[in-house]
Amino acid sequence: MEATSRARNPQAVLFACGLNSVRSPMAESLLRNMFPGALYVRSAGVRKGELDPFAVAVMAELGQDISGHRPMTFEELDDWEGLNFDLIITLSPEAHHKALELTRTHAAEVEYWPTQDPVGEQGNREQKLDAYRAVCDGLLTRIRRRFSKVGAASG
Numbered sequence: 715m716e717a718t719s720r721a722r723n724p725q726a727v728l729f730a731c732g733l734n735s736v737r738s739p740m741a742e743s744l745l746r747n748m749f750p751g752a753l754y755v756r757s758a759g760v761r762k763g764e765l766d767p768f769a770v771a772v773m774a775e776l777g778q779d780i781s782g783h784r785p786m787t788f789e790e791l792d793d794w795e796g797l798n799f800d801l802i803i804t805l806s807p808e809a810h811h812k813a814l815e816l817t818r819t820h821a822a823e824v825e826y827w828p829t830q831d832p833v834g835e836q837g838n839r840e841q842k843l844d845a846y847r848a849v850c851d852g853l854l855t856r857i858r859r860r861f862s863k864v865g866a867a868s869g
């Protein structure tokens with residue numbers, strides 16, 4: 715029962731995707747800004763990418779600055795501070811497989827939130843931004859639904 719309540723009301727959350735350059739940094743910022751100081755939130759990728767400028771632009775529209783985010787792999791995060799998370803939320807299949815592999819040695823719950831990668835979106839700048847906005851909106855909806863009780867618990 716202890717693990718179940720920890721997963722429902724986690725103290726430390728890791729968002730993970732393929733490159734830690736779009737989806738997971740967006741989710742990290744959204745959750746961190748929703749509950750400042752209430753949760754420890756980080757993000758990581760299976761492989762190291764470069765922070766996507768469209769992700770930075772879309773988050774800036776919400777008043778959140780992720781321009782200082784430095785993409786990091788699971789291994790780099792582990793080396794830097796360890797992987798002491800109650801909950802790992804994966805946003806891509808490869809991140810989900812990596813997280814499940816980690817649970818062999820780390821006691822963390824894993825949730826899979828399949829999230830479209832907007833990077834390959836075709837079109838002009840505004841069409842591309844719309845794809846990123848849709849990803850951000852979807853993440854925000856899921857985060858609000860998943861963590862609604864955290865706000866009540868910490869408030």
